[in-house]
Amino acid sequence: MSSHSRRLLTSLALVATAALALTACAVSGTPAADEGATESSDAYPVTIEHVFGETEITEKPERIVTIGWYAQDVAAALGVVPVGVEDFSWGTVDTYLPWFADKVDELGGELPEVLSLTDSGDYDYEQILALDPDVILAVHSGIDEKTYDRLAEIAPTVAYADKVWSSEREDLTLKVGRILGQEEETQALLDESDAAIAAAAADHPEFAGVVFTYGWFLPEAQTSADLYLQRDPRVRLTEELGFVSSPQVVGAADSTEDFTFAVSLEELADVESQFHIGWGNSPEDVTRTVENPLVSRWAPIANGSYYFFLDNSTLSWATTAPSVLSIPATIDEIADELASGLKTN
Amino acid sequence: MTRSIGLVVALIALGAAVIVSLGVGARVVAPTAVLDALFAYDGSDLHAIVRDARLPRTVIGVIAGIALGGCGALIQAYTRNPLADPGILGVNAGATFAITMGAGFLGLRAPLQYMWLSLGGALVVTLLVYVIGRASREGATPIRMTLTGVALGAILTGLSSIVVLKNLEIFSSLRFWGMGSLGGRNAEVISTVAPVVILGLIIAAFASGSLNAIALGDDLGASLGVNIPLTRGLAIAGVTLLAGGAVALAGPIAFVGLMVPHAVRWFTGPDQRWILAFAVVVAPVLLLVSDVIGRVVLPEGELPVGIVTVVLGAPVLILLARRRQVSGL
Numbered sequence: 001m002s003s004h005s006r007r008l009l010t011s012l013a014l015v016a017t018a019a020l021a022l023t024a025c026a027v028s029g030t031p032a033a034d035e036g037a038t039e040s041s042d043a044y045p046v047t048i049e050h051v052f053g054e055t056e057i058t059e060k061p062e063r064i065v066t067i068g069w070y071a072q073d074v075a076a077a078l079g080v081v082p083v084g085v086e087d088f089s090w091g092t093v094d095t096y097l098p099w100f101a102d103k104v105d106e107l108g109g110e111l112p113e114v115l116s117l118t119d120s121g122d123y124d125y126e127q128i129l130a131l132d133p134d135v136i137l138a139v140h141s142g143i144d145e146k147t148y149d150r151l152a153e154i155a156p157t158v159a160y161a162d163k164v165w166s167s168e169r170e171d172l173t174l175k176v177g178r179i180l181g182q183e184e185e186t187q188a189l190l191d192e193s194d195a196a197i198a199a200a201a202a203d204h205p206e207f208a209g210v211v212f213t214y215g216w217f218l219p220e221a222q223t224s225a226d227l228y229l230q231r232d233p234r235v236r237l238t239e240e241l242g243f244v245s246s247p248q249v250v251g252a253a254d255s256t257e258d259f260t261f262a263v264s265l266e267e268l269a270d271v272e273s274q275f276h277i278g279w280g281n282s283p284e285d286v287t288r289t290v291e292n293p294l295v296s297r298w299a300p301i302a303n304g305s306y307y308f309f310l311d312n313s314t315l316s317w318a319t320t321a322p323s324v325l326s327i328p329a330t331i332d333e334i335a336d337e338l339a340s341g342l343k344t345n
Numbered sequence: 346m347t348r349s350i351g352l353v354v355a356l357i358a359l360g361a362a363v364i365v366s367l368g369v370g371a372r373v374v375a376p377t378a379v380l381d382a383l384f385a386y387d388g389s390d391l392h393a394i395v396r397d398a399r400l401p402r403t404v405i406g407v408i409a410g411i412a413l414g415g416c417g418a419l420i421q422a423y424t425r426n427p428l429a430d431p432g433i434l435g436v437n438a439g440a441t442f443a444i445t446m447g448a449g450f451l452g453l454r455a456p457l458q459y460m461w462l463s464l465g466g467a468l469v470v471t472l473l474v475y476v477i478g479r480a481s482r483e484g485a486t487p488i489r490m491t492l493t494g495v496a497l498g499a500i501l502t503g504l505s506s507i508v509v510l511k512n513l514e515i516f517s518s519l520r521f522w523g524m525g526s527l528g529g530r531n532a533e534v535i536s537t538v539a540p541v542v543i544l545g546l547i548i549a550a551f552a553s554g555s556l557n558a559i560a561l562g563d564d565l566g567a568s569l570g571v572n573i574p575l576t577r578g579l580a581i582a583g584v585t586l587l588a589g590g591a592v593a594l595a596g597p598i599a600f601v602g603l604m605v606p607h608a609v610r611w612f613t614g615p616d617q618r619w620i621l622a623f624a625v626v627v628a629p630v631l632l633l634v635s636d637v638i639g640r641v642v643l644p645e646g647e648l649p650v651g652i653v654t655v656v657l658g659a660p661v662l663i664l665l666a667r668r669r670q671v672s673g674l
Contacts, residue, residue, distance in 0.1 A: 221526035
């Protein structure tokens with residue numbers, strides 16, 4: 001039921017912000033420090049193509065609102081603290097992603113306002129309007145065209161490239177870099193992340209060539225498994241560590257517009273995998289999943305070769321939306337955790 | 346005599362539905378292989394699919410169907426409303442609300458905990474409806490109770506939705522169960538809930554004779570020697586056990602409890618005992634067939650049975666409403 005996954009993840013981005021919005025009343029967002037002043041004014045105007053058309057940015061934006069995930073990390077890494085971001089509260093993570101908060105602290109900026117939602121699950125457009133953004137970055141998000149149109153009335157808005165919640169790190173990061181007029185610095189950040197991943201992969205040669213799958217936990221009464229497709233950033237990151245996507249995952253790419261696909265548990269045995277990665281909100285989620293009579297027979301689970309991101313929500317986020325900020329901070333730990341679950345014969 | 350033959354036919358249909366439910370899914374299993382899986386299990390994936398996934402799923406469908414059919418028959422007789430269903434007294438909403446809160450905030454997710462939450466929620470709401478409905482000069486008339494139940498049900502459904510939509514973790518845990526689903530449940534839930542449903546069924550059978558007399562009106566019923574308060578108490582107990590059991594097994598499933606007793610009444614006539622007997626056989630057939638349709642209708646994944654029964658049920662309801670003569674009580 002991939003449409004439900006999308007609905008859930010959209011909710012994660014949308015609904016969750018409501019809870020803490022009331023507490024986040026201080027408007028922040030001085031574009032922190034001028035140290036990253038490598039931009040040249042002849043870089044503008046910049047035109048970015050995305051799923052809903054083209055957006056032109058005529059001068060370096062100073063007040064940025066980010067919708068969805070990812071973009072706030074890239075902007076902060078480039079020295080610009082957004083004025084409005086999503087609420088990232090999940091398990092042990094409270095409001096802001098830790099590497100983002102650290103970076104804002106390092107820049108001497110103020111933590112941004114958290115975007116709130118209306119009862120109907122829409123963004124609070126009045127709040128976004130009041131933040132007076134120069135640009136709205138929804139480069140890794142699940143916004144629909146109607147939402148895009150509303151946002152674009154407030155400020156130039158850049159949506160995702162092609163499909164909801166699906167992006168490539170290089171592409172997305174460079175896009176934000178171009179919008180901020182700091183492409184060279186952006187490339188340096190990407191190189192740093194790639195090097196960190198390569199080092200983690202080198203520390204774990206056992207990952208190389210292991211066929212893996214990455215999926216949802218099984219909610220009560222679900223009869224199919226939702227597996228992430230290659231276009232989801234978490235799958236890509238795992239591949240960069242040396243793992244290889246299951247051929248069935250690769251083959252399912254065109255079967256849906258979503259970032260996950262559903263496999264009936266009756267057909268799970270046909271999905272090749274030597275190592276399964278998942279996540280859950282509670283230990284019961286993991287138990288229910290691995291003890292399901294059909295899942296427990298599936299090769300990676302039967303062999304005890306699996307890992308679920310569970311207690312440490314920081315790592316769950318780091319693998320879900322791996323950015324140039326989160327990767328250097330967390331990739332070693334992610335690799336060590338995955339290694340703890342991997343059983344090779 | 347016709348009714349006896351009809352019941353035998355319905356039982357045969359139930360047997361056929363069970364076989365189809367064991368044989369059809371993402372993997373098609375031949376009937377002979379189904380029998381092998383049950384009686385000569387060889388540990389293969391195919392046999393595991395039949396024995397460990399489809400068998401519990403089918404058993405849950407049969408028991409939940411019996412509970413829904415029995416509950417619907419009971420509640421239609423009790424409220425003297427031929428279009429009543431367990432939802433109309435707020436019972437389903439109460440059970441669902443209790444499970445949503447318990448699973449979401451208290452982390453109660455074991456089958457036994459589901460059942461107690463479900464029964465507790467069903468019972469509290471039934472009693473509330475009774476107490477609120479009684480607070481008038483005429484006492485707890487079926488109409489007053491129905492109105493109270495509809496109102497309470499609306500409130501509780503709204504509250505459950507708010508909680509689920511505002512809390513991502515609850516939403517992700519309950520998004521399938523909350524739509525009504527026979528599959529993917531721990532088989533433990535069967536042995537936990539079956540006794541409750543059986544008890545509810547015995548009570549329903551016991552009450553149905555007296556309900557025939559009440560159908561003529563409370564005064565006439567009383568003059569025929571029926572103990573009205575006792576009959577009402579039994580009916581409420583039966584509804585609570587059956588509706589609570591059904592929700593604990595398969596989540597909130599709409600329309601089955603409404604449609605089946607109403608439809609079988611065309612065939613059986615107004616005798617509550619026959620209606621009950623037919624309803625508890627026909628309802629599981631409808632539920633299993635809906636579940637099988639849900640398994641095969643999508644190119645990938647499955648449609649929860651609760652969605653299928655609504656899609657199937659809505660046109661049937663329109664058909665019922667369009668009949669010149671609705672089968673009354």
